[in-house]
Amino acid sequence: MPTNLPMFSPVTLLLSFGVALLLSSCGPLFDGDPGPGDERRTLAQGYTPCNDFPDPSRGVICHPSQYCSSQILSICHNGCLSQDNCSHEQFCLKTGSERVGTCVDHATYEERRRGEDLEPGYTACGDPDNPSRFAICHPSQYCSSDYFGQCSSGCLSEHNCTELQVCIKEAGENVGTCQHAGNR
Known part of the structure; x- marks a missing residue:
């Protein structure tokens, strides 16, 4: 009995199978609920990614009181650009029109602003x-x-x-x- 199904060459089938295998190993393409075996995790407050990796928990991570000065070169510098670069106990203090500030402990700031210590x-x-x-x-x-x-x-x-x-x-x-x- 003849069928009208298209015939694919072995090379086309092999390439199709390879692409399907490659895409299935990449994980989800869109943000969503992580599935089983998904290694993505949220970074703690103050830790910021400094790389071009799509997964922020991989590659170079700047620690609290550091900011990423170059995503391409993955370079961290001391200081802060925003609260994202400071821990929960700190905030980013900028003076005047400075672009880069310093992470300051809330308690230390309160003592300093009152002229103490x-x-x-x-x-x-x-x-x-x-x-x-x-x-x-x-x-x-x-x-x-x-x-x-x-x-x-x-x-x-x-x-x-x-x-x-x-x-x-x-x-x-x-x-x-x-x-x-x-x-x-």
Whole structure:
């Protein structure tokens, strides 16, 4: 009895079988519920993928307090671009118009914004309730804009210098430089 079924060459059948096998081993093509044997998993807060792999749990992973500066080269740098780069106990603190911030512990931030637990020479600057307008000025810096939380080089008094330094100002100048106390 003749049938009208098309005849496929052995090469076509072999290629079709190979493609079907390859596609079945790739796993799901769309996001959805992971199936049995699916190794994908969610990354913990602060861990971010830094690669071009479709599965974020494989390849280079930046740790909390790091951000991915190049997906193509898989390079992690210290700092944060957003809360995604910090752990649950931290948040991303950026000062002024900086693009890269620092992951700061919530408790440490609360102490600093109240002016507590600051080393000599470090001063709070700006609105402590607005992280984008708050900064901690380092020794040899003073708060030049309390509104924007901006620090500038120099000193207004010894509060902007370390314990071993004094603020030296030229005659008629408001801003000086921190110098070692023995260099007067």
